[in-house]
Amino acid sequence: MSTSPSAPDLPPLSVRVGRRVVQLPALLALTIVWVLLFGELSVDTVVSGLLVGLAVTLVFPLPPLDSGFRLHPVGTAVFLFRFVVDMVLASARVVTQAFAFGRPLHSSIIAVPLRTRSDLLFTFTAICVSVIPGSVIVEVRSGTFTLFAHVLGAGADDVEQARRDLLALEERIVRAFGKRTEIERLESSGSLS
Amino acid sequence: MTEVLDWIAIVLLLAGAALSFAAGVGLVRFPDLLSRMHTAAKPQIVGLALILAGIGLRLYPDPRVGVLALILLFQIFTVPVASHIAGRVAYRTGRVRSDLIAVDELQEQLDRD
Numbered sequence: 001m002s003t004s005p006s007a008p009d010l011p012p013l014s015v016r017v018g019r020r021v022v023q024l025p026a027l028l029a030l031t032i033v034w035v036l037l038f039g040e041l042s043v044d045t046v047v048s049g050l051l052v053g054l055a056v057t058l059v060f061p062l063p064p065l066d067s068g069f070r071l072h073p074v075g076t077a078v079f080l081f082r083f084v085v086d087m088v089l090a091s092a093r094v095v096t097q098a099f100a101f102g103r104p105l106h107s108s109i110i111a112v113p114l115r116t117r118s119d120l121l122f123t124f125t126a127i128c129v130s131v132i133p134g135s136v137i138v139e140v141r142s143g144t145f146t147l148f149a150h151v152l153g154a155g156a157d158d159v160e161q162a163r164r165d166l167l168a169l170e171e172r173i174v175r176a177f178g179k180r181t182e183i184e185r186l187e188s189s190g191s192l193s
Numbered sequence: 194m195t196e197v198l199d200w201i202a203i204v205l206l207l208a209g210a211a212l213s214f215a216a217g218v219g220l221v222r223f224p225d226l227l228s229r230m231h232t233a234a235k236p237q238i239v240g241l242a243l244i245l246a247g248i249g250l251r252l253y254p255d256p257r258v259g260v261l262a263l264i265l266l267f268q269i270f271t272v273p274v275a276s277h278i279a280g281r282v283a284y285r286t287g288r289v290r291s292d293l294i295a296v297d298e299l300q301e302q303l304d305r306d
Contacts, residue, residue, distance in 0.1 A: 033263060035259070036259035036260060036262065036263050037259075037260060037263065039255070039256045039257035039258075039259055039260060040256050041256070087238065087239050088239060091212060091237060091238075091239040091240075094215075094216075094219060094231060094232065095212065095215040095219075097219070097223075098215050098216070098218045098219030098222055098223070098232065099215070099218060099222075104224045104293060105223060105224060105228060105293065106293055106294070106295045107227065107228055107293060107294060107295065108294060108295045108296040108297070108298075109284075109294060109296070109297045109298055109299045109300070110296065110298050111298040111299065111301075111302060126273060126277075127269070127270070127273045129273075130272060130273030130276055130277065131238055131269050131272060131273060133231060133232075133237070133238070133239075134231060135231075136227065136230045136231055136276050136277075136280050137273065137276070137277045137280065138227070138277075138280040138281060138284050138299060139280075139281055139284065139299055140277070141302075146302075148298065148299040148302070150227045150228075150230070150231075150280060152228055152231050154295065154296075155295045156295045156296050159295075159296045
């Protein structure tokens with residue numbers, strides 16, 4: 001939290017160009033995408049990528065992300081590993097459900113009140129829930145940080161388990177990317193592991 | 194060595210294709226819109242990842258493999274937006290078969306609002 005008197009609202013890692021603020025992480029990310037699209041790392045692609053990225057960030061300025069992002073190596077490794085495992089298991093389950101015969105498939109829409117209060121972690125959790133097969137976000141309440149997820153094949157008995165799974169996913173994400181205050185909030189409101 | 198890699202690539206491609214096929218089957222066989230969203234909005238991310246991995250193995254020394262990583266990344270980032278909007282619209286316009294929903298906590302929440 002460094003605040004200089006001349007630019008109190010300037011986020012970290014940003015430079016001022018005229019009246020616009022260019023966020024260097026965004027510029028770097030755009031350049032990397034540009035270089036990957038061209039498929040070769042050379043002076044030409046990097047320089048042209050920087051210029052295009054600069055133009056894009058100047059013409060379409062975005063508000064800065066809240067800086068509530070910290071990378072915890074162990075937490076990230078745990079999160080990534082479990083994410084891949086979850087994806088494979090959930091895919092297998094959806095495949096079985098697709099080919100299953102018998103009674104029609106019943107599902108549930110569950111409310112999951114998340115414990116994080118960071119917009120970034122909230123969004124990240126919502127993306128992960130959507131990407132994992134078997135759950136689709138139907139509604140988001142950003143005021144109360146609640147996700148409403150449609151869980152495929154979950155009957156009345158499976159609702160609590162599904163909610164625990166999603167909260168455990170949130171916990172892994174917070175432990176991987178959350179600030180210390182976020183992790184403390186998680187622990188004070190009842191950690192699952 | 195290249196032969197082994199080729200075989201691994203073939204297995205990956207076939208596995209990915211099988212998962213995508215299963216997604217198509219789910220699209221036809223699932224009973225209502227919200228269930229179909231599961232397979233429609235994300236044509237089996239794991240299947241896509243396997244296919245991209247297979248292509249990547251064949252391409253490997255070629256630096257264009259970076260594009261494959263971009264495809265997977267943007268698929269993961271854009272899928273939730275599409276499925277959330279479609280799911281939300283489906284729910285709000287009543288295109289949900291409530292006889293197939295065991296527990297509906299969103300309806301309870303909307304009743305309370």
